[in-house]
Amino acid sequence: xxxxxxxxxxxxxxxxxxxxxxxxxxxxxxAKILPHAAEVxxxxxxxxxxxDALVASDLHAVHVPxxxxxxxxxxxxxxxxxxEVARVCASSSLIPAVNKLGSLPVILSGSxxxxxxxxxxxxxxxxxxSYCLSEPDAGSDAAGMKTRAVRDxxxxxxxxxxxxxxxxxxxxxxxxxxxxDPDKRSKGISAFVVEKSDPGVSFGAPEKKLGIKGSxxxxxxLDNVRIPATRMIGDEGTGFATAMKTLDHTRITIAAQALGIxxxxxxxxxxxxxxxxxFGKPVADFxxxxxxxxxxxxxxEAARQLTYSAAAKSERVDSDLTFxxxxxxxxxxxxxxxxxxxxxxxxxxxxxxxxxxxxxxMRDAKITQIYEGTNQIQxxxxxxxxx
Ligand SMILES: Cc1cc2nc3c(=O)[nH]c(=O)nc-3n(C[C@H](O)[C@H](O)[C@H](O)COP(=O)(O)OP(=O)(O)OC[C@H]3O[C@@H](n4cnc5c(N)ncnc54)[C@H](O)[C@@H]3O)c2cc1C
Numbered sequence: 001x002x003x004x005x006x007x008x009x010x011x012x013x014x015x016x017x018x019x020x021x022x023x024x025x026x027x028x029x030x031a032k033i034l035p036h037a038a039e040v041x042x043x044x045x046x047x048x049x050x051x052d053a054l055v056a057s058d059l060h061a062v063h064v065p066x067x068x069x070x071x072x073x074x075x076x077x078x079x080x081x082x083x084e085v086a087r088v089c090a091s092s093s094l095i096p097a098v099n100k101l102g103s104l105p106v107i108l109s110g111s112x113x114x115x116x117x118x119x120x121x122x123x124x125x126x127x128x129x130s131y132c133l134s135e136p137d138a139g140s141d142a143a144g145m146k147t148r149a150v151r152d153x154x155x156x157x158x159x160x161x162x163x164x165x166x167x168x169x170x171x172x173x174x175x176x177x178x179x180x181d182p183d184k185r186s187k188g189i190s191a192f193v194v195e196k197s198d199p200g201v202s203f204g205a206p207e208k209k210l211g212i213k214g215s216x217x218x219x220x221x222l223d224n225v226r227i228p229a230t231r232m233i234g235d236e237g238t239g240f241a242t243a244m245k246t247l248d249h250t251r252i253t254i255a256a257q258a259l260g261i262x263x264x265x266x267x268x269x270x271x272x273x274x275x276x277x278x279f280g281k282p283v284a285d286f287x288x289x290x291x292x293x294x295x296x297x298x299x300x301e302a303a304r305q306l307t308y309s310a311a312a313k314s315e316r317v318d319s320d321l322t323f324x325x326x327x328x329x330x331x332x333x334x335x336x337x338x339x340x341x342x343x344x345x346x347x348x349x350x351x352x353x354x355x356x357x358x359x360x361x362m363r364d365a366k367i368t369q370i371y372e373g374t375n376q377i378q379x380x381x382x383x384x385x386x387x
Pocket of ligand 1: 141
């Protein structure tokens with residue numbers, strides 16, 4: 001398969017460095033993030049403890065290149081961080097995931113000035129980044145957006161509403177896609193960096209969601225937001241292409257989130273069935289239960305292999321990345337929904353209550369089939385980019 005000849009390492013199998021990273025992030029997640037996960041969900045509050053712990057260990061935005069003060073982690077390392085955080089708290093895993101989603105347009109297409117200005121605070125942990133593509137009437141058909149950016153001398157003036165924006169209100173920086181030429185549809189869309197403190201930026205009330213309740217999702221209102229033209233990411237009219245190229249890479253981080261949620265549910269169910277006794281023995285002794293666990297582990301491992309392979313393609317920017325990014329996200333999220341539902345089943349009535357974490361994991365898994373393009377849209381993307 002075509003490759004840019006970038007890093008010469010076999011990402012299908014994590015290296016010793018990747019394994020060491022996994023150990024470090026797992027310890028951190030279990031000690032600092034897990035203890036708050038149930039309460040964060042119950043109270044629908046931002047997981048500040050997770051952000052603080054991730055920033056303290058430099059794991060909040062590992063993808064930022066070293067030249068801009070970041071850890072310069074490769075795509076697989078980023079996947080491992082997100083996977084391990086999601087294993088204990090899916091809401092918290094959106095911190096490293098959306099920091100990558102929001103900032104990748106700048107990394108892929110931004111000017112040197114934009115990179116210097118916006119990546120350093122992200123790497124330092126003093127600012128988070130969000131990604132503003134969706135609108136109330138433009139979800140799957142994102143190119144149908146209405147938010148306008150009109151040139152005014154050395155500035156652009158932005159007006160519109162972005163919907164479903166993860167970490168809105170918490171993030172300092174926002175990559176905003178807006179129409180600069182309404183006659184050209186997707187080729188008339190440009191990308192900009194907007195700051196939370198720009199006059200005219202405001203936020204809607206947090207959405208009341210089924211899952212990932214600790215991750216704030218809000219509308220972003222742009223009311224005559226006047227920003228310097230130098231805040232445009234890439235050339236005028238290239239914003240939609242940049243937004244799609246970004247998703248090729250970041251859908252793999254949603255696959256990682258799905259893997260983590262499913263692994264958390266499987267680990268919990270595995271322990272539970274050994275303890276729970278019915279008919280005078282642990283339910284783990286029943287073959288019907290063993291077969292369920294075998295299927296869960298098999299599907300999860302298949303999803304993991306596809307995700308890691310897609311991460312390798314992301315790192316090398318292979319020509320079939322679009323297919324693999326969509327396939328990993330679609331497959332891993334469908335597996336996460338199945339595995340978490342089966343985990344609830346294995347805990348019986350107890351699994352259906354908030355006294356046990358698998359109920360939260362099942363609710364959290366659902367979003368991975370919806371965002372960064374629903375799984376129907378992933379299938380369209382795959383069909384158009386068959387390997
Ligand atoms: C919690 C949450 C966080 C999010 N975070 C962000 C974010 O940070 N930034 C951002 O920009 N967006 C974000 N989104 C938006 C998300 O990406 C969209 O919700 C998603 O792309 C679907 O768009 P929609 O909700 O408008 O559904 P619609 O597009 O209205 O789809 C409705 C249904 O129709 C199906 N459908 C639509 N078109 C087709 C087709 N051509 N073929 C077959 N089926 C089709 C869909 O699959 C779906 O089942 C977030 C959403 C949620 C819920």
